[in-house]
Amino acid sequence: MAINHPSFGTLDDDRIIFFDTTLRDGEQSPGFSMNLEEKLRMAEELAELGVDVIEAGFAIASPGDFESVQSIARKFAKDGPVIASLGRANPADILRSAEALKPAARKRIHIVLATSELHMRVKLRLTPEEVLDLTTSSVTLGRQHSDDVEWSAEDGSRSDPDFLCRCVEAAIKAGATTINIPDTVGYSMPEDMARIFRDLRNRVPGIEKVVLSAHNHNDLGMAVANTLAAIQAGVRQIESTINGIGERAGNASLEEVAMALRTRRDALPFRNNIQTPRILRTSKLLATITGFDVQPNKAVVGRNAFAHESGIHQDGVLKDASTYEIMTPESVGWTTNSLVLGKHSGRAAFRDKLKALGYGEIGDNALNDAFRRFKDIADRKKVVYDEDVAALVDDEVVRGNDRVKLVGLTVATGLGVRPMATLALEVDGERRDGMATGDGAVDATFIAIRQAFPHDVALKLFAVQSVTGGTDAQARVTVRLEENGKLVDGQGSDTDTIVAAARAYVHALNKLLAKRERTMPPEFQAALTA
């Protein structure tokens, strides 16, 4: 049945209102305080995202909180979301909220009062009858300052069901337009949630005229599941935060609820105003403002939420993304390639990555060799970046017709030890070994190469550069050799700088051999390489 709501007009039964409390409950996360400018920026973004209500703060908490609520109210003085301020069930809090909200085009006074036996007895030190009276008087006062009043039964999910029904009835009679039942300590299970709301709908007179709301905490990781169960039991306002931030383990995360509604319309056939392609940028804005990134595996907005690393998954995604993606990355604002190369990746993803990097025409041999080296690097590196792939493919492409190949290298070095390199080359298919000591690991390696494959050239340049960041980054080494006035540059890359150096030297050597072949008759070639 449709509800006639003071802020929203006619609300059809399939409409879900998103009440965002990132700036109030979210800010209650330790270390997540935001300054005025940051709250204003966040409020702007939340409005763009399409939330229906922004809870801007707790006006009486501090002069700063008052100013934030008032400034956000001013920002939405002409139109925009409903702006709410929370306060306790006492006149001072309610009047402070009313004052701060004055400039807003649409405002809501939000009043909270605990209803559980434990909270009433220990925290409030009030009898149930006093709580009932306070409910009536506070909501009545709230209604004198705003047509839109939300009443929340703090610790409602642990309250006696009969008493909760009486409180809700009193709040509705006093004029509350939204009734919110929080699972304040994140104790409920989805079936508890459903039971609480069904109970209220069955038992409280006038409940059909107000919007029912759920506010769930994540102490047992069930905030989103509880929110969805509440919707299925008749709730039409959900309270949530961006990235699920909030007191202790946080609140139901807006992005997860919104995407569950979008993805599971079969089970949750409801409409809402959330512009889901803005979700990622809103999440990132909050992370930037607070300095807290979401964990990589966070649903919807985590770095890995749409990343596929294993070969079988990547192959499936390349054939049809719906094999492993229940929602599209674009639907929440992701634009980057979701295939992450790692040790579990297969050839299909590797080939796809090469295509994306512009390596369309690589021969099968070079591709296979590059893939083998990629697996080797992936075993050693946490993440194989695009630049790593490019470096190793470049390596393989230029090595396609090499006569000299590096097939083995061991280097022993350390403090007070003269470095020794033991090395194996394949020259025109024939194995040659070298072993040498030197002034450093690189020097020993280069001498060993000259031992395995005697030649007389001058080393003109040796340069090392890091391809990507981190101590596991690939090194790209450039070696310049000179022979009879001819200069050649060789490149090599590897996570091991010495191996990269050996590859670069051998690469330069191959270029020299190619030059010789182009300038000398075949009968002299054998003599040169003997």
Ligand SMILES: CC(=O)SCCNC(=O)CCNC(=O)[C@H](O)C(C)(C)COP(=O)(O)OP(=O)(O)OC[C@H]1O[C@@H](n2cnc3c(N)ncnc32)[C@H](O)[C@@H]1OP(=O)(O)O
């Ligand atoms: C579940 C929730 O998230 S509720 C919202 C939580 N958010 C906040 O607490 C906002 C920040 N809070 C504050 O800045 C402060 O706590 C203030 C300004 C609200 C109050 O500060 P103080 O006056 O110093 O009181 P203090 O915080 O020590 O204690 C809270 C008092 O409010 C009373 N109280 C708690 N909830 C309610 C309520 N819903 N209605 C009426 N009184 C309440 C407590 O019984 C206690 O009263 P007492 O001092 O007589 O024992």
Ligand SMILES: CC(C)C(=O)C(=O)O
């Ligand atoms: C103020 C209410 C809604 C709250 O934050 C809670 O009970 O967790």
